[in-house]
Each structure stands twice: as C-alpha cells, then as structure tokens.
Amino acid sequence: MAFDGFPPFISAQLHYLINHFPDKIKVEQVLSGGKSYTGGLDRFTLLIPYCLDHIKWDVIYNAEFPLAPPDIIFGREDEDFHPLPMAGGEGEGDLKSRTKNILSDWKNKDPTRLLALILELRDQYMSYQRDRVGEVDDDRLKFEINTICSREGIEMHISSGSEKPEEVKFAVPLMDMNINKMVLGCPWRHPQKIYLQIIYPVGRKYASTPSAPRLKLMSTSELRALFSIDDVKLPSWLDGMCMAEYLPHLEESLEKQVLEAVSLIDIRRRFIEALAPLFGRPLEADPVFCRKATFLASSGSFVFLAHFLMSTQFPKQQPTLMLQSSQHISPQGFPKKSPFLTEYPWSPRWDVSQMAERIFDFLVEESLNFKRFCNESQPQH
Amino acid sequence: MDDLLLQKIAISGPTLASMIQRFSSSPADVDGLLFGHVTYIAPSTLSDDSQSPSDSQLVATISSFLSFPSLLSFYDSLGQVDSSRLTPTHLNHKPFIGWFSSRRKTPLRPSMRESSVSRSLSCIPNLSLPIENANFNSLFAPSIFLLFTTPVQDQSIQTNQYRAFQLQSSKRCFNPVSMDIVNIGPAFRGHYGSFRPSSSLPFLNCELRSLTPMNEDRNEGKLIGMKQTTKDQSQLDMCTEGMQIGRLSRLIGPEAVSYTSGLEDLYEKMLSKIESLARLVEASSAKVLEQENHNRKLRYKVGRSA
Numbered sequence: 001m002a003f004d005g006f007p008p009f010i011s012a013q014l015h016y017l018i019n020h021f022p023d024k025i026k027v028e029q030v031l032s033g034g035k036s037y038t039g040g041l042d043r044f045t046l047l048i049p050y051c052l053d054h055i056k057w058d059v060i061y062n063a064e065f066p067l068a069p070p071d072i073i074f075g076r077e078d079e080d081f082h083p084l085p086m087a088g089g090e091g092e093g094d095l096k097s098r099t100k101n102i103l104s105d106w107k108n109k110d111p112t113r114l115l116a117l118i119l120e121l122r123d124q125y126m127s128y129q130r131d132r133v134g135e136v137d138d139d140r141l142k143f144e145i146n147t148i149c150s151r152e153g154i155e156m157h158i159s160s161g162s163e164k165p166e167e168v169k170f171a172v173p174l175m176d177m178n179i180n181k182m183v184l185g186c187p188w189r190h191p192q193k194i195y196l197q198i199i200y201p202v203g204r205k206y207a208s209t210p211s212a213p214r215l216k217l218m219s220t221s222e223l224r225a226l227f228s229i230d231d232v233k234l235p236s237w238l239d240g241m242c243m244a245e246y247l248p249h250l251e252e253s254l255e256k257q258v259l260e261a262v263s264l265i266d267i268r269r270r271f272i273e274a275l276a277p278l279f280g281r282p283l284e285a286d287p288v289f290c291r292k293a294t295f296l297a298s299s300g301s302f303v304f305l306a307h308f309l310m311s312t313q314f315p316k317q318q319p320t321l322m323l324q325s326s327q328h329i330s331p332q333g334f335p336k337k338s339p340f341l342t343e344y345p346w347s348p349r350w351d352v353s354q355m356a357e358r359i360f361d362f363l364v365e366e367s368l369n370f371k372r373f374c375n376e377s378q379p380q381h
Numbered sequence: 382m383d384d385l386l387l388q389k390i391a392i393s394g395p396t397l398a399s400m401i402q403r404f405s406s407s408p409a410d411v412d413g414l415l416f417g418h419v420t421y422i423a424p425s426t427l428s429d430d431s432q433s434p435s436d437s438q439l440v441a442t443i444s445s446f447l448s449f450p451s452l453l454s455f456y457d458s459l460g461q462v463d464s465s466r467l468t469p470t471h472l473n474h475k476p477f478i479g480w481f482s483s484r485r486k487t488p489l490r491p492s493m494r495e496s497s498v499s500r501s502l503s504c505i506p507n508l509s510l511p512i513e514n515a516n517f518n519s520l521f522a523p524s525i526f527l528l529f530t531t532p533v534q535d536q537s538i539q540t541n542q543y544r545a546f547q548l549q550s551s552k553r554c555f556n557p558v559s560m561d562i563v564n565i566g567p568a569f570r571g572h573y574g575s576f577r578p579s580s581s582l583p584f585l586n587c588e589l590r591s592l593t594p595m596n597e598d599r600n601e602g603k604l605i606g607m608k609q610t611t612k613d614q615s616q617l618d619m620c621t622e623g624m625q626i627g628r629l630s631r632l633i634g635p636e637a638v639s640y641t642s643g644l645e646d647l648y649e650k651m652l653s654k655i656e657s658l659a660r661l662v663e664a665s666s667a668k669v670l671e672q673e674n675h676n677r678k679l680r681y682k683v684g685r686s687a
Contacts, residue, residue: 035405035406073493
C-alpha cells in the first residue's frame with residue numbers, strides 16, 4: 001500500500017504499525033483534515049482485529065500540528081470506553097498508566113509510537129469488554145466465565161445493538177501448538193492459529209433449558225494452505241454442557257487433524273516426485289505445501305502445460321487437472337485452457353507411482369481432446 | 382449530588398454562524414471555550430388540564446466563544462485541563478459554560494481526548510457559575526461540549542454538522558442536548574430577555590434639577606463638575622463615537638420633546654463606534670493572520686524534517 005500524501009511523520013508511524021502489528025490490520029478512509037489538501041492526509045480508520053471480528057477506530061492526526069499525538073474516536077457502541085486516566089484517579093491500574101505514558105511522552109519522530117499506542121488501547125479495550133461481559137446478569141454466562149478465565153488469550157465481546165438481541169461472543173484460541181514450526185520452510189509471517197467462536201444469546205430468561213450456543217471454527221487466513229477448517233466437523237454440544245467440558249474434546253480431535261494435515265504435505269511431495277519420471281521435472285511447484293505443480297508436456301507437436309492442483313484432502317480427493325496450450329490464444333489474449341478435470345480413474349489406495357501412471361495414461365488421451373478443442377475454436381489466419 | 386440536566390441549549394444565529402465560519406476558514410482543527418449563562422425558564426404553554434405542575438426547564442444560552450489558534454491549548458495530550466489557564470482573569474471574567482471542538486471529516490461523536498477534557502473540566506473546582514432563576518443556590522459546572530464536523534463521505538456538498546452534548550458527571554457519559562437557534566424576528570421575541578448586551582451603556586449620574594438652563598452655567602464652572610464630566614465622557618466614549626455628554630440631556634427632562642432625534646443621534650454615534658472598532662479588529666486580524674502563517678511555516682519545517 002502506497003501512502004503518498006501523508007506527511008513523513010504519520011507515514012513512518014503508519015507503516016511501522018502495519019508491518020509490526022501481530023495480526024492483519026487494515027487501513028481505510030484516508031482523508032485530509034485540512035482546508036485544502038496541501039497539508040497532507042492526516043486521518044484514517046483502522047480496522048483492528050478483535051474477537052474474530054474487527055473494531056473500527058478513527059485515528060485523527062493534525063498535519064498542521066505535527067508535535068501533538070493523535071486522538072482516537074472509538075466505535076459507536078463503545079461510548080463508555082474511557083482509556084485515559086482521570087486526574088487524581090488512583091487505583092486505575094497499570095493499563096491506564098501505560099497509555100498515559102505513551103501519550104504524555106509522545107515523540108512524533110519515533111515510528112514505533114502509534115503501534116505502541118494501538119496495542120495498549122486494544123489491551124484496555126479487551127479488559128473493558130471483559131468487565132462488561134462480567135456485568136451481564138446470566139448465571140450460565142457467569143459460570144462459563146469463571147471456569148474459562150484460566151485459559152489465556154480469550155477475547156470476549158458483548159454486542160448491544162438496538163435491533164439485534166444482545167449476544168456475548170467468545171473467541172477461544174485452540175491448541176497450544178506452534179503450527180508454523182511444524183511446516184518445513186514455513187513462509188507465514190504471523191503465527192497461524194485456530195479459534196472457536198462461541199456466541200451466547202443473553203437475556204432470554206424464559207427459556208427453561210438453556211439452548212446450545214452457536215459455534216464456529218475460524219482460523220487465520222494463511223492456514224488454508226495447510227488445513228481447511230471447513231472440513232472439520234464440530235463435535236455436537238450436548239445439553240447442559242459447558243465450555244470447560246467441550247473444549248478439550250474439540251482440541252484433541254483438532255490436534256489429530258492438524259498433525260495429519262502436516263503429514264499429508266509429505267505425501268503430496270512424494271506424489272509430485274513420482275510425476276517427474278513421466279512428465280519430466282516440474283516447471284513450477286510449490287515447495288512448502290506441495291499443493292500445486294505444473295509440467296511441460298507435448299503430444300506430437302502440440303506443446304502444453306499440465307497443471308496439478310492438490311487439495312488438503314489429497315489423496316482422498318483426487319488432484320484437479322488443467323491443461324493450458326502454449327500455442328493457442330483466446331480472443332481476449334489469454335492462452336487457451338481446458339476446464340478443470342476431476343473425473344478420471346482414481347483410487348487413494350494406489351501408491352504414488354501408480355497414481356502417476358494412471359494420470360499419465362489419462363492425459364495422453366485427454367490432450368488429444370484438448371488439442372482438437374483448441375484447434376476448432378482457432379480463427380484461421 | 383444530582384446532575385442538573387439541560388433541556389436544551391439556545392444559541393444566537395450570529396454566534397453559531399461565527400463559530401462555523403471560524404471552523405471552515407481554519408486550516409486545521411480548532412477548539413475553544415463557550416461563554417453564556419444558564420437559567421431556569423418556566424414553560425410558556427399553559428394547559429387547562431393541570432395534571433402536574435410542569436417543571437421549569439433548565440436552559441443554557443451560548444452568547445459568545447473564544448477559539449484558540451492551536452491544539453492542546455488549555456489541556457495536554459491526555460486531555461487533562463490545565464486549570465491555571467482558565468482563571469477568571471484569563472477568561473476576562475466571562476461566565477464559562479463549556480467548550481467546543483471542530484474537526485473535519487470525522488464522525489460526529491466525542492473522541493477519546495475530548496471525553497477526557499470534558500470530564501476533567503467538570504472536576505475543576507471554582508469554575509461553576511450560578512444558575513439564574515433558581516429556587517435555591519445551585520451551580521452549573523462547565524459541562525457543555527459542542528462538536529462540529531464535516532461528513533466523512535459525500536464531499537461534493539459543503540456540509541457542516543454540529544451536535545451539542547452535556548456531560549453527566551455522575552455517569553461520565555455524554556447526553557445529546559437539542560440546540561435552538563435564536564434569531565431576531567417576531568417568532569423569537571420571547572428570547573430577547575436571554576440575550577443581554579455584552580456592552581451595556583454605563584450608568585451616568587444625572588440629576589434633573591441640575592439640567593435647567595439656570596444651573597447649567599454654574600455647574601460647568603465648578604472644577605469638580607468638570608472632572609465628573611470628563612469621567613462620564615470617557616465612559617460614554619467606550620460605546621459611542623463623537624457623542625458629547627451634554628447631548629444626553631436631550632433624552633430627559635424638558636428637552637425630551639426632541640427625544641426621538643436625541644435617541645437617533647445616540648444610536649448613530651454608537652454605530653459609528655462599532656464601525657471604527659470593526660476596522661480596528663480587521664487591522665489586528667491581519668496581523669494575527671500574518672503571525673499564524675509564520676507559525677505554520679515553522680511547524681511545516683518541523684513536520685517535514687523526519
């Protein structure tokens with residue numbers, strides 16, 4: 001993202017924030033608060049990940065007053081969130097005094113300041129939400145909070161929209177595993193984690209038996225290359241269960257699935273290696289997760305590329321094949337491609353060399369079809 | 382202590398227009414102080430079915446403002462107000478009822494620092510002012526916050542938004558308060574009482590007896606009389622220009638037959654005084670602008686040298 005138009009002191013702090021924030025933070029609505037644009041852009045909205053969702057905070061700098069620290073406008077629902085200490089307010093804890101120190105000692109030339117401020121405020125926001133959830137008059141919720149609070153890293157959020165019923169949302173990080181370390185040559189910048197989102201409706205006192213909360217598994221986005229949480233079937237929430245009972249089962253099952261996913265990388269790698277004797281060395285292959293490989297092949301004088309796309313469910317799910325001609329171009333200017341081919345003989349029980357042979361045989365025939373397809377729709381010059 | 386909740390805030394059209402003009406002509410965000418008074422007003426509607434006596438409304442009136450040329454003027458980066466900057470001498474002994482902040486292209490709700498400033502203001506002792514028409518001695522702390530912004534989207538139309546809040550110090554939250562704009566005109570006659578002049582005519586001692594033609598010469602001869610006349614003249618010169626104090630005698634006593642022309646004369650001279658004051662203000666504003674531009678250039682140098 002290019003940040004032209006920001007005065008240097010804002011640009012430096014914003015870049016540092018984006019590059020060093022522990023998760024993905026987004027910036028939108030970049031505007032200038034000056035009468036004309038000559039002063040530069042000095043206000044923007046940050047989308048800060050919190051509780052598996054985003055909170056929107058507006059950061060207001062003043063390009064005319066570079067020495068002053070920025071001001072922040074919080075979300076519409078958070079009118080009671082006051083992170084700054086009151087004068088003479090004692091016993092307000094360390095959190096407020098850290099924010100205080102950052103702001104009262106603001107150095108606009110120091111690029112790390114904005115990140116420090118946002119992290120501190122986010123921590124305070126977390127404890128503010130925790131206090132608000134603690135105030136909810138619901139026995140089951142209170143029980144859950146008490147039994148869960150020993151787990152680290154839980155974020156909670158209470159939504160108080162006037163049109164929606166009140167809900168309390170928990171984001172529980174699952175499994176203490178360092179998945180990044182388990183992948184050889186892992187390219188991920190941030191640690192990948194899986195979370196369980198648990199949503200409790202609040203305030204429905206007339207229900208005799210408390211209904212099960214809504215559960216959803218979520219993960220950081222880059223994990224998809226290794227393991228897709230959509231494939232995970234959540235164990236069912238039995239009546240009268242609580243989080244402290246449910247979570248260990250889920251974590252055990254998930255751990256097994258993640259370990260299996262990691263072992264599948266190797267199997268995919270061996271499959272790609274098994275293709276090499278038949279197709280030649282791959283033109284391109286994904287070396288870390290082994291999800292893709294592309295080979296150059298020829299059928300007579302027809303030269304084409306064969307793309308192999310392996311899902312995380314390989315070998316249970318067969319690879320998707322796609323052929324791309326190197327000699328035909330579509331009217332739009334792109335090389336002609338075949339549709340995705342997924343219907344061909346396959347069995348996950350074959351060993352990798354047999355898989356490679358069967359695919360090879362299939363492609364020998366299919367390439368003739370593809371050649372015909374390319375030639376048919378080719379305009380004659 | 383119970384919170385005194387305002388029912389509404391009244392502001393005169395020129396004051397609001399002046400604030401908006403200050404906001405839109407300023408190169409950056411602007412904030413400042415609000416002055417006025419707070420009073421109980423008995424509701425004007427009387428209904429025949431008297432169920433419960435309706436309470437008188439607590440209404441604040443904003444009559445003037447003072448804007449600061451830079452941010453962090455009377456508060457620091459944490460929003461803590463520096464009470465030494467808000468002493469009565471600093472405020473020119475004007476009744477202080479709140480503050481305002483204006484920032485372009487931001488949402489119309491108080492920010493982190495603004496909340497902190499408002500709360501800090503309401504905690505400073507000795508800044509409260511007495512409420513008029515009250516049944517008992519009650520004080521009003523400066524808890525009004527007026528926010529001006531421009532919309533974040535839709536910049537094709539020039540729009541200025543404003544909202545007034547009162548800080549409820551017991552709950553530490555902002556209550557929006559509706560604002561009434563009061564202008565001159567038949568519909569607003571009831572409000573004339575709430576906007577008293579900031580510069581009223583001075584009290585001048587006049588005795589009817591001494592203004593008969595017989596005694597006039599005798600009075601002007603006395604030294605004490607002359608000193609008093611000079612003093613009175615200088616007081617009159619504060620609000621009029623070129624008005625001789627002797628001419629005021631046309632408004633009372635036997636000379637009052639030409640009351641109308643005397644009054645017109647007085648108003649004419651007051652207007653010319655206002656004109657010359659306006660010219661003075663223009664000249665000094667030009668100097669202030671020059672100084673502000675100079676300051677801005679210095680700040681640019683600081684900002685660019687990263």
